[in-house]
Amino acid sequence: MKIVLAYSGGLDTSVALHWLKERYDAEIIAFCADIGQIESLDTIEERALRTGASKVYVEPLADPFLKDFALPALQAHARYENKYLMAAPLSRPLIARRMVEIAHAEGADAVAHGATGKGNDQVRFFTSTTALDSGLRVLAPVVDWPLTTRESEFAYAREHGIEVPVTRDNPYSIDTNIWGTSIECGELDDIGRPPPARAWQLTADPGSAPDRPERVTIGFEAGTPVALDGERLTLTELVRRLNSVAARHGVGRVDIVESRIVGFKSRGIYEAPAATALMAAHEELEALVLDRETLHHKQSLAPRYAELVYYGYWFSDLRRALDGFVSSLQAAVTGDITLELYKGSLTVVARQSPNSRYSGPLATYEAGDTFDHRAGAAFAYVWSLPLARP
CATH class of the missing domain: 3.40.50.620 (HUPs)
Incomplete structure (x- = not known):
């Protein structure tokens, strides 16, 4: 044998x-x-x-792990149990x-x-x-x-x-790879206690992280991260470098009691510095370039995609079909997102895209407002009709 x-x-x-x-x-x-x-x-x-x-x-x-597995999950915004x-x-x-x-x-x-x-x-x-x-x-x-x-x-x-x-x-x-780390067992089985400091493998303690925030700009082309702070990198190079930067600021820690496939709940802690930053940036860019109905429908599919990954159904027809939908939207997901990293948190501070659907003249309440307010009032009347009682 x-x-x-x-x-x-x-x-x-x-x-x-x-x-x-x-x-x-x-x-x-x-x-x-x-x-x-x-x-x-x-x-x-x-x-x-x-x-x-x-x-x-x-x-x-x-390289194939990031390109063929992590990237599709990133573009689908797959987070198990959010x-x-x-x-x-x-x-x-x-x-x-x-x-x-x-x-x-x-x-x-x-x-x-x-x-x-x-x-x-x-x-x-x-x-x-x-x-x-x-x-x-x-x-x-x-x-x-x-x-x-x-x-x-x-x-x-x-x-x-x-x-x-x-x-x-x-x-x-402990299980680690370039996309993140999972840690289970030992003292972590006591859900009434915080994780011991020694359990964390990648990230700095947020309380001990640098006292000054750091900004990073992630560039995307057709949904794929291609640049960090203006420097073009391969996906693997970008993830490695972003892991180092984000981990230094304590970004990417998760402590979760999750629902296992086999039916019971367990406690695990996870670290995903680069993945956390890339997910936040990609989500922000999609919010900028996708229309409302498409964006909301895609958001509704993310939990299902995450379940398929978690449940081991990667090679299922449904996962492939969802990939088809997600990938069909990525052509517009091009632009730059700037994040500020600080003591375990990250904040979007700037965004730009040649495919942006944001219009300053429509959004502003100041001089230069081009929105037809009378049309808006008429729209509100029509929109409310399903709620009106005869």
Whole structure:
């Protein structure tokens, strides 16, 4: 048997690699997607081979991750439960897609992941793999093995000489990529307490952030961020640079009790400095260039798009159809938005677009007002007729 394992080098996937090899007498091919994690991947291939992998793929995928997954979600303004920008959920279909491709190339019988049975990711990996190749088995060793606690996983790792980076002094489950970071478990399970300072991975404490605000101008062309403070950058370069600037000011923190796919609520904290700034800027630019009815309809679809991402339905017909609608509107989304970053907050302070629908002479109440006030009064009469009682 041959299995492709989504391998991060953390506790679960390190133990899973060895356990799968023993349990199925299988050849394990480890796959690690480099999508801008804060963790170093310099030794991950060596560690996977030492743990028992027959082959290791470590691939730089930050560019396609941003272009094919994060950017469509940005343009759709997808926030799960109006807060979470979903860096981890957006990465799962990319990882699943590449695992399926590797499985086909290597003649593998199954793919595997390190997600738990009560987590969201086990659903996302299963749905994505099924959509791409329903003939592949999807193995979830963390669900199947008898290691019911993290202590038992540590014991297994010690027994088999498996090197793992997680310690009891760092109890968090952390997932990072270029679009953001998610942190769960440990003290965070106590929803009556604020997150410990050590739990945050990317962002400065807003209270300790610089005492002077900083302004950044984000340039968009057809809905895609292309420039920062007038300098043209690739999407990946722009996100990296904006992450650094926004994180320095404590921007992008979220603490949420969310509704998991499997039915119960859990507490997680998330950091998405660049994504938060880009979302605010893109929303502001769309508000400037889209007509009222189109804008309001698009806003109504954003929660549904976010649900599809969160639920693991990236490869669904509905998500593709919503992408068609969203992308059809992006040609007009060109211009510059200036944000002010200050101690965890961001504020739009300037906006401009060649496609702006804003008219100063129509909007002003000062000299130069071109609005026909008598027509407005007549409009109010007609508009109110559905509410009039005979």
